[in-house]
Amino acid sequence: MKTYVKVVLFFVFFIVVSAILAALYFYNLKHTDMSKAHPDFVITATALLKEFEDNETSASAKYVNKILEVDGIIGSINTAKDNILTISLRTESDLSSVICTFPAVADPSKFRAGDSITLRGECSGFLMDVLLNNCAAVNLKVK
Amino acid sequence: MKRIFVFFLLVNLAFAANAQKYMTKSGYIGFFSHTSMEDIKGDNNQVAGVLDVSTGDMVLQALVKSFHFEKALMEEHFNENYMESEKFPKASFKGKITNLSSLNLSKNGTYDVTVEGDLTIRDVTKKVSAKGTVEVATGSITANSKFPIVPEDFKIEIPGVVREKIAKNLEVTVTMKYLPL
Structure with a gap:
């Protein structure tokens, strides 16, 4: 495999993994804990x-x-x-x-x-x- | 204008003379969506309602923002994308128990009832009919019902990518424990 193909594949893989992690993070985001929140x-x-x-x-x-x-x-x-x-x-x-x-x-x-x-x-x-x-x-x- | 109207209706219902009124401000409405991909549940424990047991008239009112979800992001999507709670902050129901004669208020027990009326969500009003029960107890009356609603009936647009995650029919549960006014 040519080096540039490897580099591209690596970046694609990196982006996909980050997207999945970000999606999981937002999906599981908790409600603000009011006992610690700063009031407006x-x-x-x-x-x-x-x-x-x-x-x-x-x-x-x-x-x-x-x-x-x-x-x-x-x-x-x-x-x-x-x-x-x-x-x-x-x-x-x-x-x-x-x-x-x-x-x-x-x-x-x-x-x-x-x-x-x-x-x-x-x-x-x-x-x-x-x-x-x-x-x-x-x-x-x-x- | 409509909101003011519903408010006055509530107040009128509450104060009209010679009637047996029951009221609550902490009633419950929840909905449940089940698909093979995800279960979604929203709960609202701040539903205001008045029930006139002499005529069977009832009015319920709820803030869309008061629906609570386990996941913060779901709550945000519910408010911002589907219900547009800033534009349409309130949902209401105005209806009647159609078989009032089968209800015996002087005898504690559980009675089957049918309720018909107008359900307003996102300023779209639709006639609905639901079966439920009324539990007569000393000092309180509890009304329970479970019925399905279809999001598209109220112009709720669900994008194709998430359509499979949300049931075609949502199951709505209502529990209102009324106290005498």
Whole structure:
């Protein structure tokens, strides 16, 4: 085999292997670990809800897909199957809150209504409440 | 405009007088796609819904962005390529239990129901009909259903290279545990 054919074959092989490795890397990419992530915004639950209620379009443009660190007081707690935990944070409104869903939590019972919490999560947008996903508790203060 | 309409519908349903309303903001909708190449599962635990047991009317609303996938890249493709969640952030269902008479709310138990209504995804509205169950318990009502949907019905374009990885019919699972309003 001529030398240049070998060189070309080597490069083709190299490119194919790198492409496969890159594909595997992206395919298996994990979600951002919120307990270590740097927040784009730090805000209270009440202020966050107010921004969405005042102008959903501009608040969505500002917050959706961003990492938020939110301070609030736990209102209600709901555990779904696979220990997926959803808590609501109280606001000044009786109807709306900030609803935060955690991926499988080892000990959901440590969260109690009335406790103050600081959590980080990714903002999904607004229905009747502001919704956060992929949440992690940063600080939990028992009342 | 449509979103505002659905919102008011939800609120109206919630506050209309003399009716027995049940509500939840943490209902579940998931979908599952099985092919020989790959299983794909997306879960949303932030579904809002109101059920009026005196008329059988129900409204469900969900954010597309609230669907969670095991793999981050799948979630990104779901949002950016298929559902275009920035352009169409919400999905909704407005419908009715058609055999309300077979439901006995004063007796705890599981009842078979059929629900018909309009499912709106990506601003495309389609009539759907699904069978399910309603579990009447003390202090709560849980509605369950499983039905298939076809992505192409909602103008979801799946490129040829990945078409074989995504099932022709996706299985949708709905579990809504309603509490009295």
